Amino acid sequence: MRPVYVTGVGLHAFGRFPDASLTALGMVAVQRALAEAAIGRGGFQAAFCGSVYGGVATGHKVLTALGLSGVPTVNVEAGCASGGAALALASAQIASGACDTALVFGLEKMPRGMIRSSFFEPWREEAGLAATPAYFALRAQRLMRESDVRAEDLAAVSVQNHLHGVHNPYAMYRKPIGAEAVLASALVCDPLRLLMLCAPNEGAAAVVLSSRPGDAPPVRVLAAVLRSHLPGSVLGEHTPLAGLADDASPTPSEMAACVAYEAAGVGPADLHVVELQDTDAARHILSAEELGLCPRGGGGAWVRGGGGSMGSRLPVNPSGGLLSKGEPLGASALGQIVELAWQLRGAAGARQVADARVGLAHTVGRGANACVVVLRAG
């Protein structure tokens, strides 16, 4: 297998941009990534585009607008993990020799309000059983009952991620918030309050992968692994299916992490920086447990000990996470890759994690899908 390098990254800020089309958002991110990789038409042999709400031929529209069409172009939908899935496909193409350079991008303009998802049958919507934050709430309640995670710990996660996001010019929310404000914010679905939930929004991210390093300080993709849930493990990923079981089966995140660690030849102790899925504050803690950043059931103590904060042994979500950036589904996973590339190059500015050499990105979402990517400087 050949090595896979990140040779260019680009972002369009995450937020609300009523005057920009979805295609326009994607064009910005793609242009930035291609400029950094110093390639244009003819410089890549395949393109993979992550999007959930984009509709027909989302990626083709961006490449057409940029005069870059002609290469095999695949639109990838895997819920919150769409961008990670696109990256995994492109990475495998390069590693196998199917192509030398691939463009990966993700873009989204989320409708406002509670996420509407064709994942749910119409009757589930009509019966009120398609309330996405309510599923997050059930998972959070379960986490709190089966461990010592408290409402104050959920608030602390929001406070920490918002503090990190202050230094991220691409984030939607850049103001620090206090724990009191989080605990006093509107109750959306007990135990989750408004400031414990990320906002669906808009944005785009792009990454160029190549079999050879480019001009930018080299960053290697050591692993890019996608997994879906096993039968019976569904509620843990907040997505109902036919029936529920409480098997001790591993979650998609645990499965993807296990394979990614083995493929990359690293473990949690070798990581210097992590970007993980924090759709809500409880998801942040559960993600940390599933990735082995703290013991299973130890997420509450991890948070109370400052786990994941800047200056701690292993900073988590230095970008501010989804809680600060908001979540444009198709772009969010690649936004993590862009952040990690900057971190591993030492180019993250005021939010730089000192001496970051190995980074991990994690997304999980509807399907249920999880993607884990491990990157290394050099």
Next chain:
Amino acid sequence: MSDARPVAPDLFVAASDGARLLAGRCRSCARHHFPASPVCPYCGADGAAAEPVGPTGRLWLWTVVTTRPPGYRGTLPYGFGVVELDRIGLRVVTRLTETRLGHLHAGQPMRLVVETLCADDDGTPVEAWAFAPEGEA
């Protein structure tokens, strides 16, 4: 007022002693699933048969929905959670009739009911199943 319609067919039935859910039971692995499907979602075996289950269970997880989710025309707030059915252990994502958080607790005995969700434009009531705290059904 026309006759009520269920929110979807083959989810629940009325019985003389209360409502029942229609769950699938796998002939191969013997596990129940809901809603019923001829194919077992756990082992993939075909030929599962639908059978009435319930009407009692224990509350496993719960919350209250206060903001209108997409496609929902019913009243707000409403209870939402997971109830584990007695004997067979099947866990069902469900509406809850109780909307006061302080009146719900883990392991609480619950009973299946059929309630009116909303009405169609022609006045036809739309019915769904829900679970109510035992003694309040």
